[in-house]
Amino acid sequence: MPRGDKSSYTGKQQRKAEHIEQSYEERGVAPKEAEARAWATVNKQSGGGERSSGSGRKKSATAKRADRKDSAHRAAQSRAGKSPNQGAARNKRSGSTSLAELTRDELMQKARERDIRGRSKMRKDELLRALS
Structure with a gap:
């Protein structure tokens, strides 16, 4: 072409x-x-012009957006001198159960387990309040 x-x-x-x-x-x-x-x-x-179905796997727009967000998050952590899983490893080592020390993803998992309504749109501080 x-x-x-x-x-x-x-x-x-x-x-x-x-x-x-x-x-x-x-x-x-x-x-x-x-x-x-x-x-x-x-x-x-x-992502450019539509390609034939045989030109590789297709990703949905949502999957592309999630990949870009994840990549940006990892880049920001790298600039801050942290490894991507450093926060989670710290929480597991300390044995602390304080909700404030958990990441938003970990709080989201706890909210999912408790079936808290509206959790997907909540920020970290909102999740903390809902879980407390």
Whole structure:
């Protein structure tokens, strides 16, 4: 497929790119630049043109989002000088049962075990209050 060929994109992706391009042009961006930005946005949101089912496994948008979030979380921990599981290992070694020392994921697991309603949207402090 030659570079710049848009035939592998779905109709929905093409409509989205066209809408984004029009939006950029309304804001005064040059037409060629608007088109480039629009397709870059579509590529970032959907991973590029749709591929045939034989080109490898497909991931859902939710799975891609979760992978990016996990990768960003690990990168932040790395920058802070922590290994990804350092917090969990510390909690297990200390033998402490204090809820405040648990990670949000560990609190979420406890909330799941107690079947607390609305837990998936709760922040750490909200989980702490609900579990207390």
